[in-house]
Amino acid sequence: MNKIATIQRIVDNGVVAVLRGKDANEVAEMAEQSIAGGIKVIEITMTVPSALKAIEKLAGKYSSTTSDPDKFAIIGVGTVLDPETARAAILSGSEFVVGPSLNPATVALCNRYRIPVMPGVMTIKEIQEALELGVDIVKLFPSTTPSAIKSIKGPLPQANIMPTGGVTLDNVGDWIAAGAVAVGIGSDLTAEAVKKGDLSLIAGRAAQYAAAFKAAKAK
Structure with missing residues (x-):
């Protein structure tokens, strides 16, 4: 798929589900x-045992190019530490790559194959380096408060920022208002469902996040 189109779809959908589970089957169900709840951008982390099996399964079922809303989703991989892992995930069907830190070799690999890559950054120096390497969206991780984006946008107004960690239903609107192009949601999306042993609860939580993002963008 066209890299630019993938990035645009991620930005349009705005909420990325960052999923961790005990195994490939659990994370696929998540x-x-x-x-089903409306979060159509899925990041399967490589900390999940047999994560590539989950990515392959989901990529085979869903498509980022279909006009059928029931079959539309963008499947990606997270917690990627090196280019070898990124390449394996891409071959399994991953359409974007996310890392906890900035690894130039991983960025180069993804750029070679025209796959969006979102490395984790914390400082102005890291963000500038990411931009110079050709990164389109940086992952602010760990995120602190929405005001951090304003501070970053001062010297680097051209940076596209996706905070991950610390984003909740109560503050997702604040992050968008501050200039985030998308947000990553982790345990706040799945913790209650896992605790109660009922993964179907994730759909309701996802619907709340999708609605919160849509409302924030409409302001």
Whole structure:
């Protein structure tokens, strides 16, 4: 798929479900529930045992190019530490790559294959380096408060920022208002469902996040 189109779809959908589970089957079910609730951008982290199996399964079921809303989703990979892992995930069907830190070799690999890559950054220096490497969206991780984006946008107004960690239903609107192009949601999306042993609860939580993002963008 065209890299620019993928990035645009991620930005349009705005909420990325960052999913971790005990195994590939559990995380795939988490993804199914997230998609059913309206979060259509899914990040399967490589900390999940057999994560590539989950990515392959989901990529085979969903498409980022379909006009069928029931089959539309963008499947990506997270917690990527090196280019070897990124390449394996891409071959399994991942359409974007996310890392906890900035690894130039991983960025180069993704750029070579025209796959969006979102490395984790914390400082102005890291963000500038990411931009110079050709990164389109940086992952602010760990995120602190929405005011951090304003501080970053001072010297680097051209940076596209996606905070991950610290984003909740109560502050997602504040992050968007501050200039975030998208947000990553982790345990706040899945914790209650896992605790109660009912993954179907994720769909309801996902619907709340999708609605909150839409409301924030409409302001």
